[in-house]
Amino acid sequence: xxxxxxxxxxxxxxxxxxxxxxxxxxxxxxxxxxxxxxxxxxxxxxxxxxxxxxxxxxxxxxxxxxxxxxxxxxxxxxxxxxxxxxxxxxxxxxxxxxxxxxxxxxxxxxxxxxxxxxxxx
Numbered sequence: 001x002x003x004x005x006x007x008x009x010x011x012x013x014x015x016x017x018x019x020x021x022x023x024x025x026x027x028x029x030x031x032x033x034x035x036x037x038x039x040x041x042x043x044x045x046x047x048x049x050x051x052x053x054x055x056x057x058x059x060x061x062x063x064x065x066x067x068x069x070x071x072x073x074x075x076x077x078x079x080x081x082x083x084x085x086x087x088x089x090x091x092x093x094x095x096x097x098x099x100x101x102x103x104x105x106x107x108x109x110x111x112x113x114x115x116x117x118x119x120x121x
Contacts, residue, residue: 057076057080057084058080058084058108060072060073060076060077061073061076061077061079061080061081061084062077062080062081062084062085062108063077063081064106064108064109064110067109067110068110084108088106088107088108089106089107090104090105090106090107091104091105092104092105093105
């Protein structure tokens with residue numbers, strides 16, 4: 001992840017930890033990711049700059065249907081949206097062993113604001 005500011009980075013890590021430890025969905029997803037994000041300054045490494053460019057194209061050129069209605073940049077969407085759609089991982093999540101229910105899972109999901117708590121007190 002791109003380094004922002006030390007206290008904001010630590011706050012974000014604590015929120016990630018709480019999500020993956022205290023919520024059922026987080027516990028299910030935790031087996032699929034690295035346990036702690038790695039923060040680096042993107043101007044220091046070329047692979048991180050490439051990742052920044054990719055995420056920029058996803059952020060401004062791709063919209064998750066039915067979840068995200070924010071404006072995009074048409075010049076980016078026209079070039080990359082269809083390509084991103086084809087590159088996105090799609091899997092099947094089986095719900096319960098006996099029910100036989102299946103849900104599609106996607107590699108790109110919409111997160112409204114990772115810094116804002118869903119459970120405000």
